[in-house]
Amino acid sequence: xxxxxxxxxxxxxxxxxxxxxxxxxxxxxxxxxxxxxxxxxxxxxxxxxxxxxxxxxxxxxxxxxxxxxxxxxxxxxxxxxxxxxxxxxxxxxxxxxxxxxxxxxxxxxxxxxxxxxxxxxxxxxxxxxxxxxxxxxxxxxxxxxxxxxxxxxxxxxxxxxxxxxxxxxxxxxxxxxxxxxxxxxxxxxxxxxxxxxxxxxxxxxxxxxxxxxxxxxxxxxxxxxxxxxxxxxxxxxxxxxxxxxxxxxxxxxxxxxxxxxxxxxxxxxxxxxxxxxxxxxxxxxxxxxxxxxxxxxxxxxxxxxxxxxxxxxxxxxxxxxxxxxxxxxxxxxxxxxxxxxxxxxxxxxxxxxxxxxxxxxxxxxxxxxxxxxxxxxxxxxxxxxxxxxxxxxxxxxxxxxxxxxxxxxxxxxxxxxxxxxxxxxxxxxxxxxxxxxxxxxxxxxxxxxxxxxxxxxxxxxxxxxxxxxxxxxxxxxxxxxxxxxxxxxxxxx
Numbered sequence: 001x002x003x004x005x006x007x008x009x010x011x012x013x014x015x016x017x018x019x020x021x022x023x024x025x026x027x028x029x030x031x032x033x034x035x036x037x038x039x040x041x042x043x044x045x046x047x048x049x050x051x052x053x054x055x056x057x058x059x060x061x062x063x064x065x066x067x068x069x070x071x072x073x074x075x076x077x078x079x080x081x082x083x084x085x086x087x088x089x090x091x092x093x094x095x096x097x098x099x100x101x102x103x104x105x106x107x108x109x110x111x112x113x114x115x116x117x118x119x120x121x122x123x124x125x126x127x128x129x130x131x132x133x134x135x136x137x138x139x140x141x142x143x144x145x146x147x148x149x150x151x152x153x154x155x156x157x158x159x160x161x162x163x164x165x166x167x168x169x170x171x172x173x174x175x176x177x178x179x180x181x182x183x184x185x186x187x188x189x190x191x192x193x194x195x196x197x198x199x200x201x202x203x204x205x206x207x208x209x210x211x212x213x214x215x216x217x218x219x220x221x222x223x224x225x226x227x228x229x230x231x232x233x234x235x236x237x238x239x240x241x242x243x244x245x246x247x248x249x250x251x252x253x254x255x256x257x258x259x260x261x262x263x264x265x266x267x268x269x270x271x272x273x274x275x276x277x278x279x280x281x282x283x284x285x286x287x288x289x290x291x292x293x294x295x296x297x298x299x300x301x302x303x304x305x306x307x308x309x310x311x312x313x314x315x316x317x318x319x320x321x322x323x324x325x326x327x328x329x330x331x332x333x334x335x336x337x338x339x340x341x342x343x344x345x346x347x348x349x350x351x352x353x354x355x356x357x358x359x360x361x362x363x364x365x366x367x368x369x370x371x372x373x374x375x376x377x378x379x380x381x382x383x384x385x386x387x388x389x390x391x392x393x394x395x396x397x398x399x400x401x402x403x404x405x406x407x408x409x410x411x412x413x414x415x416x417x418x419x420x421x422x423x424x425x426x427x428x429x430x431x432x433x434x435x436x437x438x439x440x441x442x443x444x445x446x447x448x449x450x451x452x453x454x455x456x457x458x459x460x461x462x463x464x465x466x467x468x469x470x471x472x473x474x475x476x477x478x479x480x481x482x483x484x485x486x487x488x489x490x491x492x493x
Contacts, residue, residue, distance in 0.1 A: 036367040040076050043363050047072035047356050054352060055338075063141055064338050067148065068356060071331035074152040075360020076368070078167045078324070081159045083109060083365045084372030085395075085415035086315040089388035092377025095305040096312065098370055104309070105316045105369075106362035112320025113358035128172055129179030133187035141337050142488045143182045144330040147174030150481035151330075154473065159368065162375050162462075163469035166410035171330065172196055173477030181482040199402075200470055203413030206401065208421025210394035214239070215422050218386050219429070223297060229290050232303050237282035239393065240307045245275020246396040247314045251321070253400075271400075304385035311392035318399070319411055320358065328357040376416060380466075381423030381458045391418035416466060423458035430457070 051068035055061040087101040096104070134140045151170035158165040172193075179187045218235070225231040249271025252262050262270075286303060293299035332349040377383060383391070395415045402409040 040363065040367055043076065043360065044069055044072045047360070050352060050356070061338065063145070064335055067145055067331050067334040068353075070145065070148045070152060071328055071353065072356050072360050074148055074155070074167075074331075075324075075328065075357045076364035077152050077155040077159065078357075079109075079361035079364020079366070080368035081155050081164060081372055082167050082412055083316065083319065083361065084369055084376050085164055085412050086319055086392075087312055087369075088373045088376025089383055089391045089415075089419065090308050090312040090377070091373050092383040093301075093305075093308060093385045093388035095308045095385050095388065098373065101312070101373060102366050102369060104313050105365055108313045108316035109320040109324070109361050109365070110358040112317040113324040113354055113361070115321075128175045128189060128192060129183070129187045130189065133183040134179065137337050139182050139489070141334050142485055143175070143178035144333045144337070146178040146181075146481045146485035146488060147171060148330040148334075149484050150174040150177065150477050153480060154477045158469050158473075159372060161465070161469070162371060163466050164372055164376055164412055164416055165469050165473050166412040169196065169200075169410055169470075169473045170477045173474035174481040175330070176474070177478030177481030178485040180478070181485040196474070199409045200413065202402070203398070203409040204417025204420065204470075206398045206409070207391075207394050207414035207417030208424070210397050211390045211418035211421040212425035214390040214393055215387060215425055216429075218390065222300060223386070228295050228297070228300060229293060232300055233283075233286055233290055236286050236303050236307070237279050239389070240282045241275040241279030243307065243311050243314075243389075243393050243396060244278030245271040246393070246400055247271075247311075247318065248274030250318055250396060250400055301385045304389050308385050308389045308392065311389065311396070315392055315395060315411075315415075318396075320361070324354070324357045324361060328353050331356075375462070376419060379459065380416075380419050380462050381426070383419070383422070387422045387426075390422055391415060394418040394421070413470065420458060420463065427457045 048065050048069040051065045052061075055064050083105050087096070087105045090096040091098055091101045129143075134143055148171075151167065151174040154170045154173070155165060155167055176188055176193065218239075221235050222228060222231045249267045252270040253264065253267040289303060290299070293302065328349060332353050335350060335353060377388075395411065395418055398409065398414045398418075399411065
């Protein structure tokens with residue numbers, strides 16, 4: 001029976017509706033990235049309007065408004081790039097969903113910046129250049145503006161290519177480049193720069209060594225024991241106590257300086273007490289949580305999941321307390337120089353500047369952070385809650401050790417170095433076990449190159465990309481900053 005005209009009409013209508021729905025899906029797919037860009041642009045505009053509200057729109061104050069705009073742009077980039085190092089391992093280990101990680105990180109980063117952020121920071125990144133060498137206020141303002149813009153552009157580029165870089169080092173490079181362009185090579189404190197260059201090696205190596213050491217401890221004392229749960233009941237509270245004590249010491253050292261000055265000895269004593277209290281509270285909790293669990297590795301992942309989430313939250317709080325001030329430092333320097341007509345090495349960061357930094361980080365993390373979170377959490381090496389906890393614990397301890405030694409380390413380099421350390425340790429451990437199992441079976445068969453590459457547990461392409469990005473961060477930011485400073489000087493002076 002042939003189709004009636006009415007039937008053909010309905011078929012044509014169905015096809016047309018199908019095409020329309022496909023166009024709608026395509027439009028939504030294309031518009032999704034533009035939505036994030038639109039929200040980010042709205043935040044940047046609001047930051048500029050807030051600065052205009054505080055300072056007015058006289059010609060001299062427009063510099064502060066422009067600086068607030070670029071400061072907001074920098075904060076967005078920190079959220080997109082830097083925060084991934086704290087949350088990536090927890091997401092990669094499936095202890096947190098992406099949405100849960102973003103919410104926890106946003107809250108903790110904001111709280112760290114606003115509650116425990118330093119009220120006085122060295123706005124030119126810990127004495128990179130001498131303010132007296134850039135005596136003219138206008139030149140100093142252009143130098144800080146160039147540093148801010150170049151650092152933000154570099155972190156944005158690194159996020160685009162999927163490389164977690166240090167925002168602090170980006171600011172350091174920007175300040176150095178602008179200082180050289182403004183006052184020559186003599187304006188730069190080269191001993192300070194040498195210490196920062198040394199931290200490129202020290203940060204990831206320390207992070208990797210500590211992470212590998214804790215993973216070795218967990219493997220030998222928990223994973224490869226006959227009764228895994230009994231071993232976990234003993235060791236998990238100890239590891240949680242070590243983490244709690246480390247953070248208590250860190251936050252006492254860094255977060256309470258507004259209220260009272262605490263030296264390293266007192267901070268370590270606070271950490272010891274905090275760690276013992278937390279250990280005592282965790283023992284019954286782990287015993288209760290382990291009831292009814294099977295004697296297998298999956299049960300161990302359950303026991304490590306909650307400590308991992310708490311450690312990721314604490315890392316985000318510590319990052320907000322420590323790194324946000326460094327990032328908005330150039331903006332604070334511009335505000336101070338515009339207000340008082342003089343450059344200064346150390347100034348108080350106004351609350352509204354800290355709010356821009358804190359909210360910008362949260363927006364940047366929410367809008368653009370998932371890409372780097374996936375990179376750190378799952379694309380460098382495979383993580384589970386035990387390995388991810390080793391990374392978090394390593395990051396916390398390395399920061400304390402570095403503070404004690406007076407080394408300017410990068411939290412980004414430490415955390416990513418911890419991920420590399422865990423991956424390379426697992427490669428070495430598996431190769432050692434393979435050789436020991438073949439020891440009694442005559443000469444070991446040499447694996448073909450393809451098979452050796454397949455058995456690698458750290459993706460070498462990501463490893464090389466990240467290392468290259470770390471090496472060129474300071475020179476690239478410095479070159480961009482110098483070019484921007486010279487452009488500003490020639491166009492606006």
